[in-house]
């Protein structure tokens with residue numbers, strides 16, 4: 001199948017393995033790129049030095065195309081007063097395991113827009129493309145990518161966000177639905193419930209294709225080749241799939257995470273784990289987070305506090321397990337085999 005995506009990146013299949021901070025690995029991305037898809041490395045939560053190591057690792061494993069993923073969130077309000085009610089509410093959970101509750105919140109990683117060292121590493125190591133989550137990059141960063149011949153993908157969740165990103169000079173839009181696993185990329189308001197489900201995502205793709213010139217990649221709840229065919233029929237140039245790859249042996253997902261995924265556990269959105277809306281499997285962490293009443297501190301400050309609690313608890317089910325609405329369709333296959341199965345299903349469809 002030839003689309004603008006396969007054409008520009010030299011792919012066999014119009015399938016991008018989504019970047020998944022904490023779950024995807026250079027080995028997973030390389031396996032996907034080597035099998036004819038497009039692998040992504042998640043750099044958003046890494047230091048520049050760790051990002052350089054991850055990029056060097058993937059370049060050693062594949063000569064195929066590689067996408068480097070970055071977070072471009074707005075700088076959080078680091079304000080002890082604002083965070084106090086949340087920290088007070090979660091303190092007993094720390095005390096229950098005799099751990100020290102945090103008294104302040106920290107910015108565990110900066111936005112790429114504030115990280116000049118990360119820019120330098122990207123310009124030096126030259127991934128085929130970068131993908132942006134939570135908005136867009138500054139004009140000077142966009143110019144630097146253009147000059148270096150690095151293509152730019154960016155996530156949007158509505159036509160308004162797609163138009164805003166188009167203005168800033170991105171090359172591909174990743175239209176992400178309400179059903180997507182992990183963080184919603186929404187940056188002009190909350191994620192739109194109307195985009196949930198296969199029909200919701202197809203409508204989002206159709207509406208976006210009608211409004212913008214840019215090629216559109218669809219993301220959210222896509223688990224089979226049939227799902228990929230549906231979004232391409234709606235006008236997408238390809239599909240970005242995250243949850244479908246979580247149970248691959250090349251991922252970092254724990255046994256409990258895979259077990260819950262394959263057991264058909266439901267998923268739900270919450271802002272109380274990281275400070276931004278994100279879709280998670282319903283596990284002990286999600287149920288605890290759902291019960292909190294205080295406003296969470298801004299992303300990623302809230303995530304810092306909750307990750308400290310996760311580390312203190314040492315309970316396999318009290319752990320971050322992002323997943324999309326198609327989680328129950330997961331398959332535990334090596335990435336190369338999964339891509340072969342997806343390609344056969346896509347050809348059939």
Ligand SMILES: Cc1cc2nc3c(=O)[nH]c(=O)nc-3n(C[C@H](O)[C@H](O)[C@H](O)COP(=O)(O)O)c2cc1C
Pocket residue numbers: 018019020021023042044069131132133155176179180181182183219220221222240241242243244321322323324325326
């Ligand atoms: C475990 C997990 C981690 C994710 N981490 C990132 C990330 O680091 N950067 C990013 O741009 N998107 C991230 N996403 C969102 C994906 O890019 C994509 O929108 C989503 O996986 C699509 O929905 P699906 O999971 O139902 O396929 C993550 C998704 C999951 C499931």
